[in-house]
Amino acid sequence: MNTKPASTDNDNNHWPAKRRVTVVGALWNLLLSVGKIAAGIVGQSQALVVDGVHSFSDLISDAVVLIAARWSSIDPDHNHPYGHGRIETLATAVVGLLLVGVALAFVWDAITRLLNPERLLRPGWLALAAAVASVVIKEGLYHYTRAVALRTNSRLIAANAWHHRSDAFSSLVVIVGIVGVISGLAWFDALAAIVVAGMVGWMGGQFVLQAMAELVDTGVPVREQKELGGIIQSVDGVRSYRNLRTRRMAGRIVMDVCVLLDPQIPLAEADRVAASVRRRLLDESTEVTDVVVSIAPHCDSGTSARS
Structure with missing residues (x-):
């Protein structure tokens, strides 16, 4: 009886879609990271500069996804008779850990600013415009990447989709901070940062737990x-x-x-x-x-x- 995994052909067929969505995301992350850092410096927004650095972390995530998606689509061999799908599982855990790390960084920064009011941000309109553009672009990338993840049944691509959304959330924090400053609530952006960071960290933790469950061969419910x-x-x-x-x-x-x-x-x-x-x-x-x-x-x- 033929016991070759039926997923092999599907993985090979899905590889072009995975590659395309990841490359598109990487190019946008590069443009956004450079743009947000420049706008943050000119617009006097430390939050936007940090948000630009966050986009650079997405570039690292994209590289991990691209390499792992390619390796996971390779046919089974004598050393990997069940295929290379676990590479994708391991990479999903890495992306999840990146999400958790970003969330912790947001919480730490927000608490530091709350304890030191003189460090609360005073961003301007240029920073607001850049942050709004980032939210729109990253939310669009999230929906595009999530659609590919559903079509290819890939948790790795789904994890990267949520990484795009985490960047949109971080830009949303910048927007809330600017609106808060304009309204006289200079501390409001720090509070929003903690809330959004909790959402991002929870999602990252879910990806890590799901990946670990696969790595220890947990059966289905x-x-x-x-x-x-x-x-x-x-x-x-x-x-x-x-x-x-x-x-x-x-x-x-x-x-x-x-x-x-x-x-x-x-x-x-x-x-x-x-x-x-x-x-x-x-x-x-x-x-x-x-x-x-x-x-x-x-x-x-x-x-x-x-x-």
Whole structure:
């Protein structure tokens, strides 16, 4: 039976889309970082300068995504018989850690400014215009990148989409700070920075936890296992199943299962049923990309399906 991961062709087909969205994001990050730092210096906004540095961190993220997405699409080899999807998982953890690091930096800066009122920012209209432009561009990049992530089923690209949104949030903090200064609330930008940093840090932490769960081969939830079991039981000739095992690789499900068949059926028929089980799982599940199916005789003594 052919056990080559069905995700290989999809990964190769998705690579151009992943590369294109990452390169587009990197070019915009380069332009935004240079523009915001220049506008921050001229417009007397330390927040905008820091925001420009944040955009440079996105460039690092883009480089990680581009390299990891390419490696994860390489065909399985003798050293990596299950493919290279875990490279994408590891890179997702790196992007998540970057998000957490950026969030902590925002919190530290905001608290420092609150404790030292003389350091509260006094940005001008040029800084406001640059920050508004950054929010619009980065939010557009978020939606574009997220759409590609959904189409390619890539958590790595999804993580990078949220990194774009984190940059939009940081620019939003600059806008709130300017409006606060104009309204006489010079401390308001620091408070907003803490709130937004908490949102960014939470999202980054989620990506890290999801990636770590994959790296330690955490199985899918019981509800999903039951759904997979229902697909298996729906195949003609299957009496039951056992030893259903699952794990995730780059956001996809890799699984193996032993199906229990009538002990009297010919071996060729048993092999056909096993092949039907594999095909139905791949066809009916949007997440399963590789299945190894073994067969065993069903005992009338009451062997029941179990995971």
